[in-house]
Each structure stands twice: as C-alpha cells, then as structure tokens.
Amino acid sequence: MARRKQSLFEDVIELTSKLPWWVGVVLAAIAYVILHPIATREIAEVVAFGKIGGMVGAQFGKTFAMIGQYLLPAAFLSGAAMSAYGRYTRRALQEQVAASPDRSALDDMSWQQFEALVGEAFRRKGYAVAETGGGGADGGIDLALKKEGETFLVQCKQWKATKVSVSTVRELYGVMAAKGATGGFVVTSGVFTDNARAFAAGRNITLMDGKALHALIRGVNVPGKAASVPPVYVTTGAPFCPVCQSRMAKRKAKNGANAGNEFWGCSRYPDCRGRRPA
Known part of the structure; x- marks a missing residue:
C-alpha cells in the first residue's frame, strides 16, 4: 500500500516524534524565540521605487513568521508528546515481558x-x-x-x-x-x-x-553480581554475547573434550553463560 502524502506540518511531527521528547520542547522554544520578533517587526513604507521588491520580501517573511511562530512550536510539541508516549509504552512493554516467567x-x-x-x-x-x-x-x-x-x-x-x-x-x-x-x-x-x-x-x-x-x-533489569572469575583478556572488536548483548571475553576451556581450546565467553559470567566459538 502506497504511503499517504503528508503535509510539511505532519512531516515535522513525525521527525520530532523519533527524537527524545525534550528535544521537541527545546525546538519549539527556539522556533518561537526566532519567529516572534520577525512577526512583530514593523515594515517601513516604501519611498524609492527600486525598494519595492525588498518590501514585498519583508512582508512575505513577516506573514510566514506570524503563522510559523505558532504552527512550528505546535508541531514540535506534538512530536514531543508522541515521543514521550512512545517511550512510556515501550518501557511498559519491557517491564511486562520482564515480569513474565516465560x-x-x-x-x-x-x-x-x-x-x-x-x-x-x-x-x-x-x-x-x-x-x-x-x-x-x-x-x-x-x-x-x-x-x-x-x-x-x-x-x-x-x-x-x-x-x-x-x-x-x-x-x-x-x-x-x-x-x-x-x-x-x-x-x-x-x-x-x-x-x-x-x-x-x-x-x-x-x-x-x-x-x-x-x-x-x-x-536488562538485573544488575550483575560481583564474582571472582579467572583472569580474561578482551581483544579489540570482541563480539557481543548472543544472549545478553554484553561484550565477550576470550577464555580457555579448562576441562572436557575442548580443554585447552579458546572460546568467546560472556563478560558477565556467571550471571550470563553465553558463548561463541573463537
């Protein structure tokens, strides 16, 4: 299904909603501070014929500022509200699943x-x-x-x-x-x-x-416990754990069929036992 064509106002809201909510609030304040003085500025009457173009441009800019001083902040604040709500719902989802036993x-x-x-x-x-x-x-x-x-x-x-x-x-x-x-x-x-x-x-x-x-x-909500583990060395570009996404550390197997072989183990071991082949 083709995406519905949006207005500039809707585009600003959508873009702002993808930013942290406080960024939208700051942008709204900046937009008003910049546009309000332009909207309230007096435009001098034209004396010379050659300055008509400049007056028309100034009048156009003032008209845009008069509308934009309210429209742009409204768009930024709407996007900020959507961002805050989205953040709230994502946190609620995460906490709901984290509390589930399976x-x-x-x-x-x-x-x-x-x-x-x-x-x-x-x-x-x-x-x-x-x-x-x-x-x-x-x-x-x-x-x-x-x-x-x-x-x-x-x-x-x-x-x-x-x-x-x-x-x-x-x-x-x-x-x-x-x-x-x-x-x-x-x-x-x-x-x-x-x-x-x-x-x-x-x-x-x-x-x-x-x-x-x-x-x-x-x-993600469980703080790692301090644990005494064998010394490990972490190499540049170490992969991320497939279970918890922490950085991994290279270790050597001490027993079993793979004794002496190196492997990547999670740096949060023993809280996380994720591993990858070296």
Missing part, C-alpha cells in the same frame, strides 16, 4: 509492539536505536543500532508458529554487506530452521529466538 508474553502482542520491545531491549543495553520501519529500500531492516562506533542491523520477525527460514538471514546478510554494517540480528518470538542457523554461523549474525529474547529482556 516467553509466552511475546506471543500476545502485535508486530508493532514486538518491534518496539526489541528496540527498547537493545536501547537498554547501550545501543543508539533508530527505527526504520522495515520494508522498502532498506531491505526489510526494522532497526539500525549504533554502539562504540559500530553499526548493527536488526530484522524483527514476530512469528508465533512458523520457523524463520534461511532466506530471511540471507536477506539480512546482503543488506549488511551493502551498508557496511559490522553485524546483524534476526529476532523472532518463534524459532529458526537448522539451515538458517547454519548460514548465520561465522557471519557475525546473531539469531535470537523467543527464548533468547526473553532472557535478554529479563536480564
């Missing part, structure tokens, strides 16, 4: 709520989150994340029964390459096929099923 709460929401929830979970892990809306020229990307100068792309799939196939992961990988992203996430309330997991392995794509997402959401 991931069933993920199945009882719309795809818009699911996308907002995923964005809030990443935001609370220190990412700067931009909601792209999915579809269109962005290749189905729903969220763009920034952290420590690196870009990560996210596809959200709120599928309650169907498994997410390898085609979705391939699509994300193609967009990552085109945009030069460091990594990506496919997040679903369901599960992934074996082919999807096999394709993601080694490509810096994290697949988060409903269980992993629920663990991430529940973990």
Whole structure:
C-alpha cells in the first residue's frame, strides 16, 4: 500500500516524534524565540521605487513568521508528546515481558509492539536505536543500532508458529554487506530452521529466538553480581554475547573434550553463560 502524502506540518511531527521528547520542547522554544520578533517587526513604507521588491520580501517573511511562530512550536510539541508516549509504552512493554516467567508474553502482542520491545531491549543495553520501519529500500531492516562506533542491523520477525527460514538471514546478510554494517540480528518470538542457523554461523549474525529474547529482556533489569572469575583478556572488536548483548571475553576451556581450546565467553559470567566459538 502506497504511503499517504503528508503535509510539511505532519512531516515535522513525525521527525520530532523519533527524537527524545525534550528535544521537541527545546525546538519549539527556539522556533518561537526566532519567529516572534520577525512577526512583530514593523515594515517601513516604501519611498524609492527600486525598494519595492525588498518590501514585498519583508512582508512575505513577516506573514510566514506570524503563522510559523505558532504552527512550528505546535508541531514540535506534538512530536514531543508522541515521543514521550512512545517511550512510556515501550518501557511498559519491557517491564511486562520482564515480569513474565516465560516467553509466552511475546506471543500476545502485535508486530508493532514486538518491534518496539526489541528496540527498547537493545536501547537498554547501550545501543543508539533508530527505527526504520522495515520494508522498502532498506531491505526489510526494522532497526539500525549504533554502539562504540559500530553499526548493527536488526530484522524483527514476530512469528508465533512458523520457523524463520534461511532466506530471511540471507536477506539480512546482503543488506549488511551493502551498508557496511559490522553485524546483524534476526529476532523472532518463534524459532529458526537448522539451515538458517547454519548460514548465520561465522557471519557475525546473531539469531535470537523467543527464548533468547526473553532472557535478554529479563536480564536488562538485573544488575550483575560481583564474582571472582579467572583472569580474561578482551581483544579489540570482541563480539557481543548472543544472549545478553554484553561484550565477550576470550577464555580457555579448562576441562572436557575442548580443554585447552579458546572460546568467546560472556563478560558477565556467571550471571550470563553465553558463548561463541573463537
């Protein structure tokens, strides 16, 4: 369905709604402070014929300022209100799911709520989150994340029964390459096929099923406990934990079939036991 053409007023509201609410309030104040003096300024009567053009321009600017001194602040404040409400609803969703003993709460929401929830979970892990809306020229990307100068792309799939196939992961990988992203996430309330997991392995794509997402959401409100752990070294560009999205640290297995082999373990161990192959 084609997107309805919006007015400039609606565009300003939409843009402001994607910013922190206080930014909209500041912009409203700045717009009024700049435009009000122009709107109330007296325009001198024309004496010389050659100055008529300047008077017309000044009159046009005054007319625009008279309207804009109220219209622009109203648009900015409307966007700020939408931003504040969106922030409130995302927090409420996160707290609702975090309080749930299992991931069933993920199945009882719309795809818009699911996308907002995923964005809030990443935001609370220190990412700067931009909601792209999915579809269109962005290749189905729903969220763009920034952290420590690196870009990560996210596809959200709120599928309650169907498994997410390898085609979705391939699509994300193609967009990552085109945009030069460091990594990506496919997040679903369901599960992934074996082919999807096999394709993601080694490509810096994290697949988060409903269980992993629920663990991430529940973990963001739980402060890490001080624990005595063996010394570890963290390398530049260490990957992020597939469970809680903290930075990982390289460790050596001390026992078992992999004794002596290195692996990536979550820096929040033992609170989080996420790991990746080195």
